[in-house]
Amino acid sequence: MKTADELIQEAKARSGALDARKLPGLDALRLEAKAIFSALPEPPAYRRDNDPAAQMAQKLVAPAIDCLARLYCVGAAAARVTTIAEQAAQGTAASGREGGEALGGLKKAIAGLKQGRATAGGLDQESMASLNALTRAMELHLRALVAMGEGRIVEADLLASEAMAAARQAMCEGVLFRFVGMGGTPPVFDRATGVSRYDPRSDERLKVQLTCLATRCRKRSQYEVAAQKAFHRLACPKCGQSFGALIGRVGTIRRTNHGVTSHYAIGFELLGEPARLLEFDDASQKGIPAAAGDLVALLYSCTGSLAAAENLTSGALHLIVPKGACFVATMAFGEGAPELDDFRAFRDARLVPHPLGRRFVRAYYRHGDSFARLLSRTKPTRRATRWALEAIHARLVRGGQRARQGRDGGRDE
Numbered sequence: 033m034k035t036a037d038e039l040i041q042e043a044k045a046r047s048g049a050l051d052a053r054k055l056p057g058l059d060a061l062r063l064e065a066k067a068i069f070s071a072l073p074e075p076p077a078y079r080r081d082n083d084p085a086a087q088m089a090q091k092l093v094a095p096a097i098d099c100l101a102r103l104y105c106v107g108a109a110a111a112r113v114t115t116i117a118e119q120a121a122q123g124t125a126a127s128g129r130e131g132g133e134a135l136g137g138l139k140k141a142i143a144g145l146k147q148g149r150a151t152a153g154g155l156d157q158e159s160m161a162s163l164n165a166l167t168r169a170m171e172l173h174l175r176a177l178v179a180m181g182e183g184r185i186v187e188a189d190l191l192a193s194e195a196m197a198a199a200r201q202a203m204c205e206g207v208l209f210r211f212v213g214m215g216g217t218p219p220v221f222d223r224a225t226g227v228s229r230y231d232p233r234s235d236e237r238l239k240v241q242l243t244c245l246a247t248r249c250r251k252r253s254q255y256e257v258a259a260q261k262a263f264h265r266l267a268c269p270k271c272g273q274s275f276g277a278l279i280g281r282v283g284t285i286r287r288t289n290h291g292v293t294s295h296y297a298i299g300f301e302l303l304g305e306p307a308r309l310l311e312f313d314d315a316s317q318k319g320i321p322a323a324a325g326d327l328v329a330l331l332y333s334c335t336g337s338l339a340a341a342e343n344l345t346s347g348a349l350h351l352i353v354p355k356g357a358c359f360v361a362t363m364a365f366g367e368g369a370p371e372l373d374d375f376r377a378f379r380d381a382r383l384v385p386h387p388l389g390r391r392f393v394r395a396y397y398r399h400g401d402s403f404a405r406l407l408s409r410t411k412p413t414r415r416a417t418r419w420a421l422e423a424i425h426a427r428l429v430r431g432g433q434r435a436r437q438g439r440d441g442g443r444d445e
């Protein structure tokens with residue numbers, strides 16, 4: 033059997049043949065790594081033949097190498113982007129002195145990149161730190177698995193606890209949240225500051241970054257909330273839109289598919305409150321990017337409907353699509369317009385019963401939101417969308433009437 037170092041070299045060699053652009057994002061890699069971490073068997077207490085833990089460990093070596101190769105590949109690609117950006121920044125600085133005005137745009141783009149915004153395969157600093165922590169945890173897991181697989185139980189025990197600590201750290205390093213204490217217990221009464229021990233602010237606070245869900249805003253801002261309660265009513269500082277956030281840690285997550293929608297049951301350990309099982313439907317066709325242990329904020333619109341799940345541990349935002357949402361038509365006609373019912377009726381009666389129609393509905397739920405956002409950007413596109421939909425709607429209504437007349441006529445005969 034190969035040593036752990038040889039296997040790590042093998043993963044590095046294999047990462048060179050992978051194309052980072054074709055790999056799943058950091059978020060999907062996190063979930064993949066998490067599945068491997070949680071499968072790490074308990075090291076056996078004594079040596080024995082045909083040890084099940086050893087067999088399990090041997091089986092996990094191959095997926096661990098696969099995952100490690102992907103992590104190396106994404107890390108190397110991100111490092112390359114950063115280097116290119118730095119070299120380009122130096123280059124533009126030099127030619128800028130010679131008076132090259134045309135490079136201003138490029139300079140701005142690079143400044144953005146250097147500030148740590150993720151662009152074209154590059155990762156921001158926080159994502160890079162989380163990628164490095166994941167990679168280290170996966171290397172340690174591979175070492176633990178090899179030792180366990182070979183029955184070196186003392187070494188396996190040590191390596192396994194080290195690997196689990198690294199995994200915990202990699203998984204709990206929040207991207208969008210930070211718990212902040214209030215700096216120790218204040219004195220009973222401090223004459224200088226006027227603060228007493230009974231000051232309600234002396235509770236633990238949570239700094240979170242949440243995304244505003246207003247279609248034309250979608251800005252991520254920082255909020256400070258009390259860590260003893262789960263539900264918070266907040267308002268976006270950029271556009272003023274109010275929304276609600278229910279914050280907690282994911283205990284279990286179960287997804288079952290029914291036709292074009294997925295049903296979720298999430299065991300949610302709420303901040304400062306007892307755990308609750310939350311159930312809801314989502315037609316977005318994308319899985320919610322969260323795993324057990326992640327801190328997640330469920331975001332509610334000002335009308336109280338569940339609109340998004342934001343993973344505060346990984347930074348992923350997932351928009352929840354309610355059963356029967358009509359993004360483009362809602363954007364054009366407004367919430368609750370009577371035309372929406374006609375479009376929904378057409379979808380359920382004409383599209384959903386046919387395989388091709390179902391495929392269209394799925395694709396629409398997957399991309400409809402970005403499409404609606406694109407169309408809502410300017411007045412002319414908004415007007416054109418409304419005009420096109422009105423034309424389609426007129427045909428739908430005529431078609432519906434004809435179909436009804438046809439049916440009624442058939443009954444008469």
Ligand SMILES: [Zn+2]
Nearest residue numbers: 244249268271
């Ligand atoms: Zn906003």
